[in-house]
Structure formats: C-alpha cells, structure tokens
Amino acid sequence: MTPMKFSILTIFPDMFTGFLEHGIIRRAMDRGLIDTGIINIRDHAAGRHRVTDDRPYGGGNGMVMKPEPLAGAIRETVNRYPDALTIHLTPQGRVFDQDTARELTRTDHIVMICGRYEGIDERICETLVDRELSIGDYVLTGGEVAAMVVIDAVTRLLPGALGGDHSADTDSFADQLLAHAQYTRPREFEGKAVPDVLLSGNHREIDRWRTESAMIRTFLKRPDLLTKRLLTDEETQLLKKWHMEIGRIIKNRGTNG
Numbered sequence: 001m002t003p004m005k006f007s008i009l010t011i012f013p014d015m016f017t018g019f020l021e022h023g024i025i026r027r028a029m030d031r032g033l034i035d036t037g038i039i040n041i042r043d044h045a046a047g048r049h050r051v052t053d054d055r056p057y058g059g060g061n062g063m064v065m066k067p068e069p070l071a072g073a074i075r076e077t078v079n080r081y082p083d084a085l086t087i088h089l090t091p092q093g094r095v096f097d098q099d100t101a102r103e104l105t106r107t108d109h110i111v112m113i114c115g116r117y118e119g120i121d122e123r124i125c126e127t128l129v130d131r132e133l134s135i136g137d138y139v140l141t142g143g144e145v146a147a148m149v150v151i152d153a154v155t156r157l158l159p160g161a162l163g164g165d166h167s168a169d170t171d172s173f174a175d176q177l178l179a180h181a182q183y184t185r186p187r188e189f190e191g192k193a194v195p196d197v198l199l200s201g202n203h204r205e206i207d208r209w210r211t212e213s214a215m216i217r218t219f220l221k222r223p224d225l226l227t228k229r230l231l232t233d234e235e236t237q238l239l240k241k242w243h244m245e246i247g248r249i250i251k252n253r254g255t256n257g
C-alpha cells in the first residue's frame with residue numbers, strides 16, 4: 001500500500017522534527033503507513049531577504065503572510081500531486097473532531113497550510129484552499145501545532161499504526177465514552193489498593209466493571225457525551241441500576257427544605 005502523505009507548508013519546519021521522530025508517528029513512518037514532506041514557505045519567497053510577511057492593507061496591528069510565497073509552495077505541491085486535499089489550519093475553520101479524523105483517513109494526500117502572524121492573505125483562502133480546520137476555541141500562535149494535532153489523530157487511526165488489535169478504536173461508538181479507570185503494579189500504592197475485581201481473573205466481571213467505570217466517569221466528567229450517544233443494553237441496565245439506587249437514597253432521606 002502507498003503511504004498516506006502529509007505535505008506541511010510552514011515557515012518553522014524545525015517545529016515538526018521532534019514530533020515526527022517519536023512514538024506512533026515515527027513507527028507509522030518507518031512502516032510506510034504515512035509519509036511526510038516539510039516545505040519551507042520561505043524557500044518560495046523572493047529577494048535577498050526572502051520575506052514572507054507584510055503589513056496589512058487598511059492598517060492595524062500585526063503582519064499578514066504574503067500570497068506569492070504561499071501560492072508558490074502550494075502550487076509546487078499540488079502540481080505534483082493533483083488529487084491532494086489542501087487544508088488551511090485557521091481559527092475560522094470548522095472544529096476538528098474524531099469524525100473528521102476518521103473521514104481524513106480516507107484521503108491519499110493532505111497539504112497543510114500553517115499560518116503565522118495575523119493570518120494569510122484572503123486570496124489564497126479563496127483560490128487554493130479546499131478546507132479550513134480549527135482545533136478548538138482558544139488562540140494559538142500559528143497553525144503548526146494544529147497541523148500536528150490533525151496528523152497525530154489521523155495517523156493513529158490508520159490500520160496497523162497502533163500494533164495489536166485496536167480495531168475497537170475505529171468504532172465511532174466506542175470513542176464517545178471516556179476510558180475506564182486504569183491500574184498497573186504495584187497492587188497497593190500509598191495505601192490505595194487496586195480494585196479486587198481486576199485481580200480476580202474473571203473476565204466477564206472485569207468487562208462489566210470497566211463498562212461501569214467508563215459510564216460513571218463519562219456521566220460525572222462529560223455528561224454532554226452521554227446525552228448525544230445511543231446506549232447498549234448493558235449500559236441501559238447500568239443507568240437503571242444507578243437510578244434505582246439513587247431513588248432509594250432520596251426516598252430514605254427526605255428533604256432538608
């Protein structure tokens with residue numbers, strides 16, 4: 001299989017070296033699941049100083065990325081790979097989520113444009129960009145970290161990226177719940193023991209405990225995730241069990257008002 005390709009356009013190529021050299025991303029590169037190309041936008045800038053930014057028309061604070069170097073960098077990449085999807089990382093984009101990550105795994109080649117300063121000249125957005133993505137409602141200093149987030153989330157979904165059987169991970173239903181609590185050795189740490197059921201070897205009981213742990217944690221920490229999601233029979237049974245237990249607590253205590 002030919003690797004999924006990410007071409008990254010940036011004025012800070014060194015920001016990506018550490019990211020690409022470690023862990024699952026490194027392994028996905030070594031295994032030929034992904035390929036990355038870092039294109040320095042400055043290499044497409046003209047003049048002795050290779051300037052990539054300029055003052056905004058109309059005045060105001062900050063600088064804007066000039067269109068010519070961006071157009072040069074984008075066109076060089078897209079001419080070579082005409083089917084590439086061009087994504088601009090920008091606070092104006094639709095917010096990237098797990099569904100988008102799953103969708104992007106079906107793309108052969110993504111060109112990522114990382115802006116700096118106040119952003120890029122609008123004419124680039126209008127003519128050379130297929131899609132805009134944000135990674136959330138907070139202010140970053142540029143698109144590079146956002147590009148790494150997208151590459152990270154997409155790469156780990158590619159078959160073979162995680163090693164072992166992580167097919168459950170591609171199940172959209174599974175990742176709408178928080179993970180269950182996790183423990184490793186030692187059996188007792190600073191006076192706190194690992195739940196007995198996890199040492200019992202009873203895998204049906206362990207699975208039930210993990211489902212309940214995941215449900216409780218999601219209900220307490222991210223109830224918004226639960227209300228959006230359909231429930232399995234087992235999950236419905238757990239909610240009914242809590243509902244009954246809570247009902248008993250309320251009935252036995254009365255009110256304080």
Ligand code: 9D3
Binds near residue numbers: 090115118119136140
């Ligand atoms: C304070 C500057 N803002 C004025 C309204 C605009 C602005 C310009 C450029 C804010 C942030 C940035 C740099 N951010 C990105 O390039 C970026 C980003 C982000 O800031 N948040 C979430 N996702 C992304 S993707 C790219």
